[in-house]
Amino acid sequence: MKLLEDKIIKEGKVLDGGILKVDGFLNHRLDCALIGELGADIAREFESAGATLIMTVESSGISIAYAAGEKLRLPVLVAKKHRSLNISDGVYTAPVFSFTHKVENTVVVSREYLTAGEKVLVVDDFLASGNAALGLLSLIEQAGATCVGFVAAIEKSEQGGRKLIEEKGVKVYSLARIKELRAGDIKFD
Numbered sequence: 001m002k003l004l005e006d007k008i009i010k011e012g013k014v015l016d017g018g019i020l021k022v023d024g025f026l027n028h029r030l031d032c033a034l035i036g037e038l039g040a041d042i043a044r045e046f047e048s049a050g051a052t053l054i055m056t057v058e059s060s061g062i063s064i065a066y067a068a069g070e071k072l073r074l075p076v077l078v079a080k081k082h083r084s085l086n087i088s089d090g091v092y093t094a095p096v097f098s099f100t101h102k103v104e105n106t107v108v109v110s111r112e113y114l115t116a117g118e119k120v121l122v123v124d125d126f127l128a129s130g131n132a133a134l135g136l137l138s139l140i141e142q143a144g145a146t147c148v149g150f151v152a153a154i155e156k157s158e159q160g161g162r163k164l165i166e167e168k169g170v171k172v173y174s175l176a177r178i179k180e181l182r183a184g185d186i187k188f189d
């Protein structure tokens with residue numbers, strides 16, 4: 001999506017370790033007009049996928065998932081991130097190693113809100129190594145629900161996450177696909 005690519009070129013900052021900082025428009029200060037456009041694009045792509053639920057993980061996926069949910073008229077389920085395994089009954093859990101923070105978290109959703117038969121569209125801000133995506137897919141599998149697609153606003157294709165998701169038979173859709181991430185030189189697919 002040209003709008004997002006232009007914004008990344010103009011305002012994104014490349015940090016050490018292959019991290020792209022998008023704090024100015026996507027996950028600290030939010031550019032609501034841009035995020036609204038991301039939601040509209042996601043809705044166009046998945047309008048006939050039959051999704052019944054959008055799922056994301058706190059916190060930086062929430063705004064994009066909300067924008068898509070608003071357009072598709074679907075509820076958004078936000079998986080919680082916990083540092084410990086001290087978690088109550090009535091939930092599904094999966095471990096997720098955080099690429100940006102280098103810690104293992106547990107992602108958690110209530111069994112009340114993720115139920116068998118649900119058709120889930122997963123939406124997140126970034127796709128890098130695919131760990132977060134696999135954690136969310138595990139929650140969906142545990143519930144006996146199905147995943148109709150995985151959306152990332154920004155995909156860093158060098159890190160290979162797409163393959164892991166596609167191997168599970170899930171369609172991957174990203175709005176900006178970065179093939180090379182170097183300070184002053186960001187290249188898109």
Ligand code: 5GP
Nearest residue numbers: 019020099100126127128129130131132161
């Ligand atoms: P993965 O699990 O695919 O390696 O990484 C996905 C998660 O890590 C995303 O939910 C996102 O929060 C975070 N992440 C991965 N790469 C980046 C990055 O370059 N910049 C930012 N801001 N977050 C990232």
